[in-house]
Amino acid sequence: MTTASVVDLMDICGADRPEADRNPVKMAKLAGSLHTVANLEVIRYPFDVTVLGEALGCNIDPGTKARTPSISTHPFKDKPEEIEVPPDLLKRGRIPVVLEASRILRNKEGAKVPLVAGLEGPADLVSYLCGINSFLTWTIKKPQLVKQIVEKCIDACAIYANACLHAGADAIVIADANSSPDMIGPDAFRKLIKPNLIKFSNNIEGYSILHICGETDIIISDMLECGFNAISVEESVKDLDYVVGLAHKNNTAVIGNVSTSRTLYNKNAGDVRKEAFKCLAANIDILAPGCGIAPETPLRNLLALADARNEYYR
Numbered sequence: 001m002t003t004a005s006v007v008d009l010m011d012i013c014g015a016d017r018p019e020a021d022r023n024p025v026k027m028a029k030l031a032g033s034l035h036t037v038a039n040l041e042v043i044r045y046p047f048d049v050t051v052l053g054e055a056l057g058c059n060i061d062p063g064t065k066a067r068t069p070s071i072s073t074h075p076f077k078d079k080p081e082e083i084e085v086p087p088d089l090l091k092r093g094r095i096p097v098v099l100e101a102s103r104i105l106r107n108k109e110g111a112k113v114p115l116v117a118g119l120e121g122p123a124d125l126v127s128y129l130c131g132i133n134s135f136l137t138w139t140i141k142k143p144q145l146v147k148q149i150v151e152k153c154i155d156a157c158a159i160y161a162n163a164c165l166h167a168g169a170d171a172i173v174i175a176d177a178n179s180s181p182d183m184i185g186p187d188a189f190r191k192l193i194k195p196n197l198i199k200f201s202n203n204i205e206g207y208s209i210l211h212i213c214g215e216t217d218i219i220i221s222d223m224l225e226c227g228f229n230a231i232s233v234e235e236s237v238k239d240l241d242y243v244v245g246l247a248h249k250n251n252t253a254v255i256g257n258v259s260t261s262r263t264l265y266n267k268n269a270g271d272v273r274k275e276a277f278k279c280l281a282a283n284i285d286i287l288a289p290g291c292g293i294a295p296e297t298p299l300r301n302l303l304a305l306a307d308a309r310n311e312y313y314r
């Protein structure tokens with residue numbers, strides 16, 4: 001449910017980044033390989049979380065085959081009150097590319113497995129537009145300003161997410177690293193971010209998933225109250241049984257949480273299997289990597305995920 005294109009897949013399917021981040025045919029080809037080659041039963045695209053930031057005016061470092069695109073300018077750093085959702089949002093930056101890739105995938109691999117379009121969440125979007133230091137400082141010193149900007153950002157998120165759903169995506173996932181308790185206090189999350197995530201889930205015309213990075217135990221009940229169909233958590237949650245128990249009481253699915261950095265990137269298929277078994281034993285609903293996958297993660301470790309699930313339920 002988080003970003004998942006790896007160099008091994010690019011080599012096999014013949015669609016390399018950064019072209020696959022900007023060309024809809026190549027984006028669909030690389031995304032499709034997540035199912036046809038890596039055996040994942042979902043297609044998650046695009047492969048980075050800067051599309052909305054770029055559409056709202058940030059410059060992007062396009063990255064390389066093994067380096068994900070990143071934000072290189074913060075255009076509203078000195079004029080945050082001027083952030084507006086432009087009327088032509090859906091025509092800006094790479095948004096038309098993602099929508100076209102959705103249409104292509106709908107008639108191909110998307111006919112067999114769910115298509116999940118991902119986008120940056122409100123805290124990440126504010127950090128892109130104004131800079132991470134401004135965002136973190138303002139949550140303490142200028143909460144009213146953050147509230148105003150987050151309200152604008154969440155409208156942009158909803159317009160883009162609904163466009164993805166209309167173009168063929170089955171679900172959308174909001175990934176918001178800077179909403180994590182590792183970044184802002186739980187109170188700031190509750191007061192400034194949560195009401196807007198609720199507004200988002202109320203306005204979304206399809207299935208929705210909320211991913212927040214890091215040790216999210218302390219805000220799990222708040223995440224569940226945001227009204228998404230599923231939450232996605234990292235391996236750094238302290239008590240997975242508690243998270244799953246609470247989510248199931250709330251009729252919400254839990255997705256995760258095999259470690260991307262420690263296990264999928266660094267270890268072997270046997271270690272992936274072991275960690276996958278642990279997730280399944282905790283009653284997790286959808287076995288998945290805990291966060292975005294490093295581009296140089298070996299394909300054999302992705303293949304080990306579906307194998308482990310099949311073996312566990314044999």
Ligand SMILES: [Zn+2]
Pocket residue numbers: 002177211212213214234290291292
């Ligand atoms: Zn994460």
